[in-house]
Amino acid sequence: MRKDIVRIAVLATAAAAIGWTDAALRPLTLALPGASGAGPPEAGMTPGGPWVTLDQARTLHLDPTVAFVDASRAEDWRRERIPGSWGLPPEEFAGGGFPALLDQLSRSSPVVVYCQSDQCEAAELVALRMVEFGFSDVRVFRGGLAAWKAAGFPTQTAG
Amino acid sequence: MTRHETVDAGPNAANPATLRPARTSRGTALTLVRILLGGLFVWSGVSKLLDPLFFAFALKAFHLGLSDAAVSRLAFIIPWLEALAGAVLALGFWTRASAVMVLALLLGFSTGIISLLVRGMDVRCPCFGATELVCEGPLGVCHLIRNAILIALAIFVATRPRR
DSSP states (O other), X not given: OHHHHHHHHHXXXXXXXXXXXXXXXXXXXXXXXXXXXXXXXXXXXXXXXXXXXXXHHHHHXXXXXXXEEEOSOHHHHHHEXXXXXXXXXXXXXXXXOOOGGGGGSOTTSOEEEEOSSXXXXXXXXXXXXXXXXXXXXXXXXXXXXXXXXXXXXXXXXXX | OXXXXXXXXXXXXXXXXXXXXXXHHHHHHHHHHHHHHHHHHHHXXXXXXXXXXXXXXXXXXXXXXOOHHHHHHHHHHHHHHHHHHHHHHHHTSSHHHHHHHHHHHHHHHHHHHHHHHHHTOXXXXXXXXXXXXXXOSBSSHHHHHHHHHHHHHHHHHHTOOOO
16 A cells, blocks of 8 residues: 555656646747736726727627637537637647638738637637737637627527 | 365365456456556547647636646646556556556546536536547536546556455
8 A cells, every 4th residue: 555655656746747847848828918917807808908898899890800700619600609700619720730711811800709608718729829820919709609699799690 | 174275165165266267357357447548548648738728728717716827837747647647557567556546637537527517617628639539518427427437447447456
């Protein structure tokens, strides 16, 4: 028993040391450019930075130069989305891959990324990946489809 | 005849000739389970290490109140724990220790899934990177059942008799 405990401690320590070193060698960026602190404020989002309020999202949606990207699962995107949104789940970037869809978007155009609600992290993840691929104006609509629908704004369904 | 010999001579005696097949089949089952479980954990760890950002965001989604720096480190340390414990288990040395580590990781993952279900949160399974094994969609009951089976297998290996 004591021997097993020692072995577990050795394995755990070795894994932690390797993991710590790996994290130092390959640092991750988890925050979007311009984002401050640990994440978006839950309410009363301030203008500026990568976060977009519901009203701002509505205004941006009326601008034809702004691309809306839905980071929800493909089946969720197919079922219902903000009209005109591109479907781009994080899995499309698996292993550092470049989704073909991004070729259809201009890297200098404003992009608003959202997912199902403020309970999903997919929008931030897709936004970060897009920034990595050179998109210069990527914002996140944290409220997502749920907030959009709750406000009574139109959606696009299957098709 | 000694007392020891009398016991061994009974109808349910531990006759080496009759015990050998049972021991062999249990040994084969242990080896298979060990390799399967160990291999699965190596795959799980490596797939997370190939795309650490994906796993980091799944960790963020748990809303554990951790800083980005802490999440970044955990996104590497947890997969390395999986990969190392899985490799040691599959290779067959320090079997009990590595099986207990795998068990602890599975219990930790399951606790995380339960906390997501209780809070009604929608988080993609980062279990095998972007690949979905058996269970599709957000983390939920299917993943808990899958973990329960793996936990049973880990207990089977961890409680094997010492040779």
